[in-house]
Amino acid sequence: MEQAPPDPERLLQPAPLEPLGNPDAGLESVVVEEADRPRDEGSGDGTMTENNFWLKKIEISVSEAEKRTGRNAMNMQETYTAYLIETRSVEHTDGQSVLTDSLWRRYSEFELLRNYLLVCYPHIVVPPLPEKRAEFVWHKLSADNMDPDFVERRRIGLENFLLRVASHPILCRDKIFYLFLTQEGNWKETVNETGFQLKADSRLKALNATFRVKNPDKRFTELKHYGDELQSVISHLLRVRARVADRLYGVYKVHGNYGRVFSEWSAIEKEMGDGLQSAGHHMDVYASSIDDILEDEEHYADQLKEYLFYAEALRAVCRKHELMQYDLEMAAQDLASKKQQCEELATGTVRTFSLKGMTTKLFGQETPEQREARIKVLEDQISEGEQQLKSKNLEGREFVKNAWADIERFKEQKNRDLKEALISYAVMQISMCKKGIQVWTNAKECFSKM
Structure with missing residues (x-):
């Protein structure tokens, strides 16, 4: 007795997700630990095995930035910034330490690396790069991408990106990432030879899938909405912070006016002169401190910006799932x-109604032999289509399982990082307010001694 063929409609339903931990544990339910993963896990030829996997044994840093002038692809002169990546061993080999290795990379090469990771690991929330041009900054801070302060902040962001990738249990094993850290010449050619661009999904197809998927997975739909809301909330928070920073800058600079007035006043007072001069000095020091304070505050803003860009990485995983679901539905419809x-x-x-049926009525029926031949072709196509549908369904289930495991890892990381950043920002504000109180306390003492 022949086994009944699988029902295409049943295969289109989203796969039930196996529990990855305590379902009531929220964002803390899954943490992917390096020690718990198989040593050869990865994605095809791009992944290193235990024999040549050594990223966990080295330190990675982007130690400096350098302004350079060169020729671009159109042979036009351009100015750009290059970043020095240094890697050094944290272990000894045969009693001797491995020497520090270093090479220079442009921002565009970091972009190429990330694009490669996005295509080759679609189920992973790939860490974002720092912004190419400054956004959400207070008005006294330059938005020029060649500004030394901005370049320094971007250097820190690029180092953070490499550390994020190196600490990821899957991405850290990728051969192209390894070569990014160790091979300066011909690295771009090596990346392009992987053919990853051919695997990239077109934007038109992604847009088509978004509107034409009939059975979207509710979990990924909710995740997509969460990514949109996360981006909206952080954007609003950064805009508020920039406005507050502008106002705070004005308040501090007004203290400089106090200092000037007290100093001028002290020149015409004999008994009160010393007290006024001292109070003016405290005001001047306080007013001049705001520039350093707000520049330090930008580093906390950059930590928030990282998760602003992480929201797009979340949506990229959702779009890939939509594409896979769309392909599955099209295959089921064709079958x-x-x-x-x-x-x-x-x-x-x-x-x-069909054109073939109308043609048959107009020009006569097919011969039995012709009909049998067509039936045989269709049966072969049906058999092939069923296998393809099974394959796509299994591929989709595997994607959901792997993607959700990485999403849970990301959520745990996000909770930890944002909690730390917001607490540090609050502590900084408290410290800043205490310094303001201390300034006026010192001024009060100066006035009391007059």
Whole structure:
């Protein structure tokens, strides 16, 4: 007795997700630990095995930035910034320490690396790069991408990106990432030879999938909405912070006016002069401190910006799932159509209008031999289509399982990082307010001694 073929409609339903931990544990339910992963896990030829996997044994840093002038692809002169990546061993080999290795990379090379990771690891929330041009900054801070302060902040962001990738249990094993840290010449050619661009999904197809998927997975739909809301909330928070920083800058600089007035006043007072001069000095010191304070505050803003850009990485995983679901539904629809054609040929009845059916009525019926040949072709196509549908369904289930494990890892990381950043920002504000109180306390003492 032949086994009944799988129902295409059943295969289209989202796969049930196996529990990855305590379902009531929220964002803390899953943490992917390096020691718990198999040593050869990865993605094809791009992944290193235990024999040549050594990223966990080295330190990575982007130690400096350098302004350079060169020629671009159109042979036009351009000015750009290059970043020095240094790697050094934290272990000894045969009693001797491995020497520090270093090479220079442009921002565009970091972009190429990330694009490669996005295509080759679509189920992973790939760490974002720091912004290419400054956004959400207070008005006294330059938005020029060649400004030394901005370049320094971007250097820190690029180092953080490399450390994020190096600490990821899967991405850290990628051969292209390894070569990014160790091979300066011909690295771009090596990346392009992988053919990863051919695997990239077109934007038109992604847009088509977004609007035409009939059975979207509710979990990924909710995750997509969460990414949108996360981006909206952090954007609003950064805009508020920039406005507060502008106002705070004005308040501090007004203290400079106090200092100037007290100093001028002290020149015409004999008994009160020393007290006024001292109070003016405290005001001047306080006013001049705001520049350093707000520049330090930008580093906390950059930590928030990282998760602003992480929101897009979350949506990229959701878009990939939509594409896979769309391909699955199209394959099921094509299979159902071929089964209907085969049934119509076998029974001689036509359920729906078709050009073939109209042609048959106009020009006569097919011979039995022709009909049998068409049925045989359709049966072969149906058999192939069923195998493809099974394959796509298994691929989709594996994607969901791997993607959700990485999303849980990301959520745990996000909670930890944002909690630390917000606490540090609050502590900084408290310290800043205490310094303001101390300034006026010192001024009060100066006035009391007059």
